[in-house]
Amino acid sequence: MHSTEFQSIIEFRRSNRKFDPEVPVPKEVIQRSLERSILSPNSSNMQLWEFYWIHSEEMKKAFVPLCLDQSAAKTAQEMVVFVTRQDLWSKRAKWNLDRIKETIKGEPNKLEQKGLSYYGKLMPLLYKNDPFGLFTFVRRTICFFGGLTKPFMRFGGKADQRIMVHKSCALAAQTFMLSIAAEGFHSCPMEGFDKKRVKKALGLPRGAEINMIISVGKGTEPGIWGPRFRVPYEEVVFVK
Numbered sequence: 001m002h003s004t005e006f007q008s009i010i011e012f013r014r015s016n017r018k019f020d021p022e023v024p025v026p027k028e029v030i031q032r033s034l035e036r037s038i039l040s041p042n043s044s045n046m047q048l049w050e051f052y053w054i055h056s057e058e059m060k061k062a063f064v065p066l067c068l069d070q071s072a073a074k075t076a077q078e079m080v081v082f083v084t085r086q087d088l089w090s091k092r093a094k095w096n097l098d099r100i101k102e103t104i105k106g107e108p109n110k111l112e113q114k115g116l117s118y119y120g121k122l123m124p125l126l127y128k129n130d131p132f133g134l135f136t137f138v139r140r141t142i143c144f145f146g147g148l149t150k151p152f153m154r155f156g157g158k159a160d161q162r163i164m165v166h167k168s169c170a171l172a173a174q175t176f177m178l179s180i181a182a183e184g185f186h187s188c189p190m191e192g193f194d195k196k197r198v199k200k201a202l203g204l205p206r207g208a209e210i211n212m213i214i215s216v217g218k219g220t221e222p223g224i225w226g227p228r229f230r231v232p233y234e235e236v237v238f239v240k
């Protein structure tokens with residue numbers, strides 16, 4: 001299938017930093033886009049993400065300085081904060097476990113047994129931490145010996161866990177931006193913000209992290225800062 005429509009959405013999406021103050025974004029556009037974000041692929045379906053829709057005038061105003069007074073924040077009609085929730089791993093593993101258990105009738109079959117072990121045993125092994133780094137040590141040791149003679153998923157400590165949750169969250173953010181473009185509106189992803197203050201403003205616990213903030217509105221021409229430069233295909237794509 002060759003979709004010209006998808007191509008046009010990709011081309012339409014640009015980071016726009018100046019939104020038209022006269023054009024509000026219908027609430028349904030944001031809601032539909034968030035519903036699509038939730039359908040994004042994510043590591044082990046653990047869904048360690050949350051989306052904070054900054055909608056009230058009061059919150060939008062509060063977020064302008066938190067986004068370092070960027071024009072994309074100043075002129076945003078709506079904003080969504082994409083948040084990783086690594087700290088919710090146990091709750092989400094149980095949630096997945098419960099979904100599998102719901103489908104089991106009688107004795108679990110091989111696939112169901114695999115699912116139960118995946119969320120009941122493997123997820124705790126990947127996500128569990130302790131103050132002394134014992135779990136990281138155990139993971140590294142398993143990977144070292146497991147990988148001596150055959151390919152093995154290399155997974156160690158906190159850095160790997162953070163990469164895992166941020167990857168999935170960024171995919172949700174991308175789905176959101178493409179959806180906003182498909183709805184005929186514009187967006188700007190931002191990493192220029194004060195993560196500590198943003199967490200405080202949202203009342204988030206220590207284990208949560210801000211992945212990115214996306215502002216949305218009807219873009220204007222001055223909001224596009226220049227042509228879309230990209231390093232040539234040949235320089236970044238390697239066919240092996």
Ligand SMILES: Cc1cc2nc3c(=O)[nH]c(=O)nc-3n(C[C@H](O)[C@H](O)[C@H](O)COP(=O)(O)O)c2cc1C
Binds near residue numbers: 014015016017191193
């Ligand atoms: C994770 C991420 C963070 C970004 N942070 C900012 C930002 O803080 N401010 C901004 O104006 N643009 C930001 N951008 C937008 C990029 O500058 C932009 O995507 C890039 O220049 C390519 O342009 P395009 O999006 O129009 O294709 C960010 C983009 C990404 C993916």
